Amino acid sequence: MSVQLVWLRNDLRIEDNSALIQALNQTEEKGPCVAIYIATPKQWRAHDDAPIKIDFWRRNLIELHSSLKTLGVPLHYFQVATYAEVPQLIQNIIKSWHVDSLHCNAEYPLNEKNRDDAVEALCKEYDISYRCYQDQCLLPPDFVLTGEGNPFKVFTPYAKKTKLILESAGPIKSYGLNIKTVKNEYSIDFPVLDEQLELNKIDWPKVEVWWDQQWPAGEREAHKRLKSFVSSQIQNYKSARDIPALNGTSSLSAYLASGVISVRSCWEAAGSEGLDESARTWRNELLWRDFYKYVMFHYPHVCMHQAWNSNYDNIPWRENHEDFQRWCDGETGFPLIDSAMKQLIETGWMHNRLRMVVAMFLSKNLLLDWRWGERWFMQNLIDGDFSANNGGWQWSASTGTDAAPYFRIFNPIRQSERFDSKGEFIKSYIPALNLENERSVHDPAKLKTSYFDPLIDLKFSRERALTVFKEFKGA
Ligand SMILES: Cc1cc2nc3c(=O)[nH]c(=O)nc-3n(C[C@H](O)[C@H](O)[C@H](O)COP(=O)(O)OP(=O)(O)OC[C@H]3O[C@@H](n4cnc5c(N)ncnc54)[C@H](O)[C@@H]3O)c2cc1C
Secondary structure, eight states: OOEEEEEESSOOOSTTOHHHHHHHHTHHHHOOEEEEEEEOHHHHHHTTOOHHHHHHHHHHHHHHHHHHHHTTOOEEEEEOSSGGGHHHHHHHHHHHHTEEEEEEEOOOSHHHHHHHHHHHHHHHHTTOEEEEEOOSSSSOTTTOOOTTSOOOSSHHHHHHHHHHHHHHHOOOSOSOOOGGGOOOOOOOOOOOOTTEEOGGGSOOOOOOHHHHHHSOOSHHHHHHHHHHHHHHTGGGHHHHTTOTTSOOSOOOHHHHHTTSSOHHHHHHHTOSSSOOHHHHHHHHHHHHHHHHHHHHHHOGGGGGTOOSSGGGTTOOOBOOHHHHHHHHHTOSSOHHHHHHHHHHHHHSOOOHHHHHHHHHIIIIISOBOHHHHHHHHHHHOTTOOHHHHHHHHHHHTTOSSSOOSSOOOOOHHHHHHHHSTTOHHHHHHOGGGTTOOTTTTTOTTTOOSOOOOOSSOHHHHHHHHHHHHHHHHTO
16 A cells, blocks of 8 residues: 655644645545654754744644544655755655555645755655645745746835736635545555654654743634624734734734645735725735745745845955844843843734844844844744745845835834834833833933943934945845
């Protein structure tokens, strides 16, 4: 009897999981479906994957293991150090388990693509059917092109075309298979391989208790968040999404980044016809997620630590590690920046408005390399996603797509007055500033409490950044 192997990566769910559904669809004809997960701890470290995110994978695998069990699909765990060892491992599995076909969902970062190319070549050599599905985005990245057949370089026309296609496509959760009705009942004893482990024997990072409380794992939790957001918050999203003190966004990013919920489920949950402006704004954010994957797919040099716009490759960033450390630790003296950096450390997540504010402060005011900040985010975010993070950093540093106006710089004091007008967010992370009033809490020069000296003069640093960026703009 031959086996259909489903290789799970960052698609840790059963609902609307293309690879799993396609494999299950063929069990009657081709044989049982068996799932595998390959841990690669050295690769995780090389990719700066945050311990909180890796632990989230572990906890989601536990949930997934039991939901796969209800479908009769066993899930086996393996561990190798890096992606380089994955093809050899897959070869061993193919040989020992009589694999007929290998199903997986495409991943777009360069290292993942190279790994998958090697696995595809191997499958060819062994005459195994290799089925890699376009599952991560609303539309596959090679599907949306300009009239001349080129990839878009700017979000707005890309989003317009994508929306047109999606809106004429009807329901997008595909495959028409009610997964709950599938049964995959076979009893086979698979030979145990050397790299095979129990889940708890994998080299997981050391766990902190609050991770689980703050970010419960599992598809049920992801759908609960989606349902609650769509039923009571989405109508206020347009105005609430910029206020960090409010719970105005979906908090689904960790679940989307690890594939615990599909982006199609989110898109469809926002509604069908006659969406109001708030729901459309939320869908637009889902399109930003797609867009940055699209940028990574079409411009893979962004995966090699290069600026999307090569004009900016040689900016003379300052090599000041002390300033960087104060930014990381939330000790810059600017209350909004500091509270945002504390939110990252204390929750593994940061509000989108604040991600932009702190990223611009680092790359413009401090003139520190945006890649340092990108790395710090990856090392700490539970939703760390290469494409969204790189895209967000390059957008903020004006080295990426959508760089117009050519010089974009937020003033952290004005941002604070505008988006945290009463200082509620600031005070929730810096209780030492509790006695400040709504006029004094934003500005280091007005604080009555003894606090960190401001790291930089805003006017001077703004002008310095303008001069540098102007020089490289037309380089
Ligand atoms: C410097 C910087 C770094 C970022 N790094 C990441 C990252 O590593 N991982 C990540 O998922 N998002 C990243 N973002 C985007 C955004 O900040 C988060 O997706 C958002 O804050 C998550 O909160 P939410 O789930 O409540 O979002 P919602 O506002 O509810 O949005 C719904 C979903 O849309 C997607 N989304 C929203 N905004 C963006 C955006 N600007 N770009 C791409 N996708 C978006 C996310 O998947 C999000 O869960 C970054 C933004 C910046 C400016």
